[in-house]
Amino acid sequence: MDSTNPLSYATSPIRVLFFDHTAALGGGEIALLNLVRFLNPQVVKPLVLLGADGPLVKQLGPKVDTYIWPLPSGVADRKKDTLGISTLFRIREIFGVFAYVWRLAKFIRRNEIDIVHTNSLKADIIGGMAGRMALRPVVWHVRDRIDEDYLPRPVVGIFRLLCRVIPNYVIANSAATLRTILPGDAENPGSGVRDVARDRRAVVVHDGTITTLARDERAKNSELFHIGLIGRISPWKGQHIFLRAAAHVSKKFPNARFVIVGAPLFGEEEYEQVVRDLPGQLRIENVVEFAGFRSDIEQVISELDLVVHASVTGEPFGQVIIEGMAAGKPVVATNGGGVPEIVQDGSTGILVPMGDVQAMADAICEIMTNPARGRAMGIMGRQRVQDFFTVELTAGKVEAVYRKVLPRQGDRRRAAS
Numbered sequence: 262m263d264s265t266n267p268l269s270y271a272t273s274p275i276r277v278l279f280f281d282h283t284a285a286l287g288g289g290e291i292a293l294l295n296l297v298r299f300l301n302p303q304v305v306k307p308l309v310l311l312g313a314d315g316p317l318v319k320q321l322g323p324k325v326d327t328y329i330w331p332l333p334s335g336v337a338d339r340k341k342d343t344l345g346i347s348t349l350f351r352i353r354e355i356f357g358v359f360a361y362v363w364r365l366a367k368f369i370r371r372n373e374i375d376i377v378h379t380n381s382l383k384a385d386i387i388g389g390m391a392g393r394m395a396l397r398p399v400v401w402h403v404r405d406r407i408d409e410d411y412l413p414r415p416v417v418g419i420f421r422l423l424c425r426v427i428p429n430y431v432i433a434n435s436a437a438t439l440r441t442i443l444p445g446d447a448e449n450p451g452s453g454v455r456d457v458a459r460d461r462r463a464v465v466v467h468d469g470t471i472t473t474l475a476r477d478e479r480a481k482n483s484e485l486f487h488i489g490l491i492g493r494i495s496p497w498k499g500q501h502i503f504l505r506a507a508a509h510v511s512k513k514f515p516n517a518r519f520v521i522v523g524a525p526l527f528g529e530e531e532y533e534q535v536v537r538d539l540p541g542q543l544r545i546e547n548v549v550e551f552a553g554f555r556s557d558i559e560q561v562i563s564e565l566d567l568v569v570h571a572s573v574t575g576e577p578f579g580q581v582i583i584e585g586m587a588a589g590k591p592v593v594a595t596n597g598g599g600v601p602e603i604v605q606d607g608s609t610g611i612l613v614p615m616g617d618v619q620a621m622a623d624a625i626c627e628i629m630t631n632p633a634r635g636r637a638m639g640i641m642g643r644q645r646v647q648d649f650f651t652v653e654l655t656a657g658k659v660e661a662v663y664r665k666v667l668p669r670q671g672d673r674r675r676a677a678s
Contacts, residue, residue: 280388284315333357365391435599469655499571509622586642609642
């Protein structure tokens with residue numbers, strides 16, 4: 262049997278159940294949406310099960326079989342940065358979780374699912390247990406850095422332990438993410454990434470974006486220079502850093518205009534109010550716009566001259582960065598997490614230290630001072646996305662993972678019986 266041919270594993274497409282605890286359009290959910298749209302239908306039949314209703318359901322549309330099974334409220338509403346030993350699963354919730362896992366395992370077997378592909382931390386645990394109970398291979402798609410600057414210490418330890426027990430294979434959205442899942446280095450060869458590389462149970466698959474012809478639909482007044490930060494309004498996303506940098510830039514460039522696109526998720530409205538009050542305190546309210554949540558990100562980016570990423574904690578990947586580069590825009594981004602795997606400093610954009618207001622302002626001013634350099638960065642950034650960060654590349658690498666973990670056709674038939 263030819264192991265390089267995906268169709269040699271089955272006479273019909275591989276049935277993959279994608280499980281995510283939320284249907285909010287966060288970065289991980291946008292990446293999931295892109296992935297299921299671009300998997301080869303002759304190779305993979307995707308089904309999506311979500312632990313809540315939300316905008317992702319409409320985006321998936323009628324072409325993807327989508328199921329909504331609400332998680333127990335205490336589990337669904339828990340923020341990952343507030344988890345601890347006592348709150349990971351409370352006693353009163355644990356029976357609800359087990360009932361959900363049991364029901365999900367029955368769904369997996371009844372629908373002859375071949376692989377369970379989980380897409381979030383909560384989904385990794387709940388969907389992973391269900392997949393194991395149903396005797397199906399489990400693929401964890403980890404899109405969060407498993408480190409103490411991103412998650413509480415107890416959760417980090419538990420998740421790293423479970424990573425060695427539950428999934429048959431781990432996909433990380435960046436090398437930075439993978440290093441935090443199974444930390445290790447050359448001086449500690451008995452653990453971590455070296456082990457994973459040796460037994461081939463993990464791989465880095467960068468998220469991809471859709472590349473179309475770059476558009477430029479900025480305001481007709483060409484004297485204005487539009488600078489945007491796009492993403493969930495959250496303290497670690499750094500909207501406050503962006504606005505403080507904007508105050509410095511506007512003193513030197515009165516034609517600069519600053520746009521914040523996004524809305525708070527998971528109970529972060531208090532921070533949003535702090536951010537909305539900041540332009541008035543900095544006396545830049547006349548040059549700052551809050552655009553709120555926008556689903557037409559391609560349109561939003563097309564109207565910008567510069568895309569800024571301001572996270573103060575290492576970003577696991579940086580979906581909006583590749584979207585900006587795909588549109589031919591220069592990028593100013595903070596240098597942490599998976600971002601350096603995307604942005605080539607000085608070539609496709611400028612990297613600045615996390616939390617450094619002055620460095621961010623200086624980088625923005627550098628691009629505004631030299632528009633030709635900014636345009637060259639945009640051109641090179643778009644080429645980099647076409648070479649390394651397309652959805653087609655991502656889908657192909659994920660399909661390769663399925664071929665590694667999936668039993669041969671005869672074994673699949675016995676497992677389904």
